[in-house]
Amino acid sequence: MPELTNQRRKRNRFSGFLMLFLKASAALCLLAAALGIWFYGAWKLKARALDYRRLKEMESGSLILDRSGEIIGRIFTKNRDEKPLADLSKLLQQAVVSSEDSRFFSHSGVDYYGIARAIFRNSASRLQGRKSREGASTLTQQLARNTFTEDLPSKDRSIRRKVFEMFVAWEVENRLTKIQILELYLNRVFFGSSFYGAEAAAQGYFGKSAKELSPSEAALLAGLLRSPNQLSPWQNRKKCIDARNHVLFRMHELGSLSDAAYQEALAEEPVIKNKKSVLQESYFAAMVSAQMAELVGLENALSGGYRIYTSIDLKLQRTAESALQKQLETLEARPEFKDRQTYAAFDPIYRAWKKRVQAGAEEAPPKPEYLQGAVVVLDNATGAIRALVGGRDVKHSEFNRATQSKKPPGSAFKPIVYAAAFESGLHPWSMVQDSVMDNRKVMIGGTSGILGEWAREEANTPFEGMVTAQNALLKSKNAATVRLGMMIGNDLKTSLDAVSTVAKATGIQSPTRAFPSTFLGSTEMSLMELSLAYSSFSGDGSRPTKPFIIERVEDNAGKPLPKENATRQNALKPATAHQITESLMAALSEGTGARAFSSLGLKRLPLAGKTGTAYDFTDVWFMGYSSALTCGVWSGFDKSRTPIFYGAFGSDIALPVWTEVMNASFENYPPKPFRRPEDLRKCRICASSGYTLLPSCLETAQDGSQVSTAKEVWLSANQIPLPEETCDVHGPKRPKRHSGEDGAQPKVELAVDLSGITAISLKSPTVLGEDPFFSSRSEQSARALKNFRDTGRAAPLDNRLPDAGSPDALQQTDVPKVQAVRPGESSPNQLPQKNQPNLPRLEF
Template sequence: MNYHKGNRLKKRTRLYQKRWFQISLLILLIGTAVGASYGISYLKIRQEKAEAFDLSAISKLEIPSRIYDRNGIEIGQIKIEDRRPVRLETVPYHLIQALTAVEDSRFFEHSGVDFIGIARAVILNLKAKRITQGASTITQQLAKQCYPVEFKTRNINTKVIEAFLANRIEKSFTKPQILEHYLNRIYFGSGYFGIESASRGYFGKSATDINVLEAATICGLIKNPSRLSPRNNMELCLKARNHVLNRMHKEKMITQSELSKFLEEPIQLSQVKGEQNSYIQEMVRLQVIEQIGLENAGKGGLKIHTTIDNETQRVAIQSLYRNLTKTENHPEFKHQTYANYQEKEISPGPIALAKKNAPNYLQGAVIMIDNQTGGIVALVGGRNFKHSQYNRALQSKRPTGTAFKPFVYAAAFSENYFPGSRIKDSPIVNRSVAIGGSTGILGEWGSESETVTYKGTITAREALVESKNSATVRIGKKIGRSKVVDLVQRAGVKSAMDEYDKTLLGSSSASLHEICRAFTIFPNGGQTSNNVHVISSIVNPKEETIFE
């Protein structure tokens, strides 16, 4: 007997047949499709932006123009960035190892983006609960270096564009080419751009000659060049170098015994060479622009040959510094000294930090020119170009003083006088020289001794040798002041001369280079040298002489 008659067992509904599931699935599929569509569109837009970059910028470097003395010795640069490009084949293999070990251990395996490295960095950063490791490859870093403006803002958008660009770079350049461009472009701190400048700047040698320790030191700076530079923080630099060595050991590039030995070694830097030729460099820069134009000068890579003699320049600098310091050390010298100003520079007080005063210490200048050509052999425009860019050898004008007297006698010898002519050396009324002077005798005018002595009638030769003021004024007045001024101007002095007889004793102001050039009439038999100049020739990067 069937007790369940009329009752049928209900068929069980499967999950995918349920209405709510179907609706949810449909929403999920639509959301996925929309998300995928948006994702593809997002990536496509970033890829198109990456495709718009001009890859020729990767091969373009700002190369400084180099300045050479008359013997071919490099004495300075005209630069924005201190860079010396080199070929990759000249770089030692252990440098490549140090670089890839610390910056991109899978460089030779990936195609611009290291997804394994990204995953590893994410895991390590999550464990540390902070960002301890990045995942940018060498190629990605090169992209950022070549297009700093475009990648100035760091966010997800620029990271995606950077990844596409890195992939594009990998397709356009070989791995060795990428390494070469990277090593020539990257900043290594202390003003050094590129591996060659860094090697020379830190260790005084070419990148070709650096050892494993030096290579590890340089590659350790890349993460934060300014902070880790051994010139700024030796302790942090040492830690960074040791990190590179440990990475090299982990990558089996050095042995355990080598690692232990290297970790015990200190960092040995070369001595920093001071910028002693900065006044010359600035003068050269201005003359280069004048000769070949701003646009051509700005391209860089020029070889600028000058008339400077490096050894003479060194001696001139030392002589100026030594004599000015000697004057400052005199017991009666009561003004600011160079040493005082330097101390304030190193340890400025709160007032000095708020307002930095211009230096007020004793200054001087030196110039030496070739009598025949007018080429500058040595030039010092001041004691410290960093403190003051004012070139006193060219720009400053001071009363010529005793240095003017030879021109008075030169003008006299051009007339009816000769070295044996007799001149009266006796007191002369002050008003004949001074403006508005009415009393007193000549003595205070140009005298370089505390007492004034007179010798009566003497020869012109004696008067010049002993720098006799009254005798000089007498002979100058007899031939006429205008003839003296005319001779000086024909000798190359363009500065205005005072229209009074005190000019005969050097009261008029002129620049040091004007007087130096004017003096060339004496060894040249009355002929002045050519215009004062410092550049002898300019050669462009194609080894073509564009100025001579």
């Protein structure tokens, strides 16, 4: 009995210990389960917190976005050409799945069998002293790692990172189908040599679409994924082919390739195209790329995943591109382009060259020689570039004609000259002589003949005698502009210096030429420079310090990079800017740009603009603005001094493009009325002279009554005529005013006395030297060419010489004497005559 009792006690004690152990184990299991559930929930919540929209953003290359956040490009876009899975070779899909994740379509994001296999093989390798390492990451895990680079850094090989990667992969599988995952993977994965995505890799290595890959080519691309840089066919061809053969073996093993196809692919020698630099897809993308390279470095910009928010307005950009292309294609249909290169003729030449290069040929690209164009749209307040077109096709030529090309703007530069004049004390109602001018004073296109009046944008350009400065600007009169320019300073040098100062103040960095032709826009400058200068006129005389295209940059974690704030600087007096604007509003409504309203459909809003036609019709421009935007358009040839065709005016070629762009801008950038600045004062002047009004400033109307010539105008302090600067049309002759500073006494000099100058009568319109602009047709009564040093006034002349052999030669030559007349008076009907000896031939 005692023994039985002891046995029972031992059994009870054992049972107690067993129950305690079981209870402790159960508690530990429950605790472990609770902890596991807690950790599982924590990891799952962390995985869910990621922004899975980034899967489709392909941010491995930096994204370029417009001002509204829409993706409009990528830096080096040719390195990634996103394609739907249907446009990617089935062979490539099979090759990638066979080599990277053979159970892709059966697992849920994590391949547990693959993990066990990798652990076993890696352990065996360590025991054998080998360093080989086998991975078990699925395509889903690789997609997650390539997308969330900051959360799943590839250099972090800790268990913690690998566990989190599994949770992210499960989350991806829950959100996307297998087809979507495979498509994103093939578009995102890096294939080496700056090629991201299967399409870019196929084009880069083989010069063909990813849809056209052979089994050998598909296997080669799939083999690169193990180590893209070390297996590059350009750097290590043997290792590359070995990797390809391994992929082909896996495809054959899994049944994706037949025996015959497998053997054929193994025997195929891959043809790799020559390594070429990557082109840009647009001019603004190239500009963004260059600035990003300066900001963060080229390699970082290429693969750093930056989000680059630009100032580009996509609607305006597309409108500018299409309007320019449409206009120039229309021009190339003209008879003048019958024997010249056109865009339509060059494009097949370029495509043929591209195919030869892709096939392995090494030859320089053909150079386009067809008619080009450029468009710039600037935000007047900030200098932000809203649209930028640097040419007709960036594939044909990466040369940016909006920023890199410098051409003479012709008459589009005249507002700068008039701004300098108004700054100096002249004003829009100052009178200037519009008459024929000896071309030796300007030397546009030669040193003989008279100055052509091509800039009025019309074939018939009559001279009008004395005109206001505003009228000369809105009708773009050449001779009058040169005379006004010479009135700015005391001599030619000070006048040109004043124009140069204003040009630099408004943003034109190109140095102006020290010749009178500068008054007519002979200085070469970029479209961007002149667009920035015109933005000075739209407001109070200030302008943005510089144009910019990048508004802000964020790194791949969404952290903004430091940026330079937009600033402004003073360029002109507010009064000067407003007076130029009023003149250019008149130029657009009734001057050289009038057809914008009359026939091109420009909306009737507060707008100002100016045409520009360079000498010999080599370059045509239109520059214009609203209160919100400035838009500049240029067209011409890359080769300097190549005429577009004779009679090609800015109003016919550039103005239609400008009109279409501006009409497209009004919805988002509504123009406001131009506000008169406070530094303008109302005063009364004589409209016939531009000087202080006299009681005698009267003219006879058609009904015989006397009408005052008084005119109310708005002038700045240094423009208001002094009391002694009275009208010299209806009053006594007085010293003429050249210039003066605010609050300072203006400088004066005596007017030229013409009484001693001999004049020669003119029997018919006469032009000496070449006259490519047919000025004689518009000048029915040519004026004197004898003395233009100050006023350019002279009596009519006749330069026909009598026949020296004629006995009546001397009697046939009547030379009138000049009589002094005041401005506005007509010449006397009868002039005293006297006989002169035989005259020598005149040379000009």
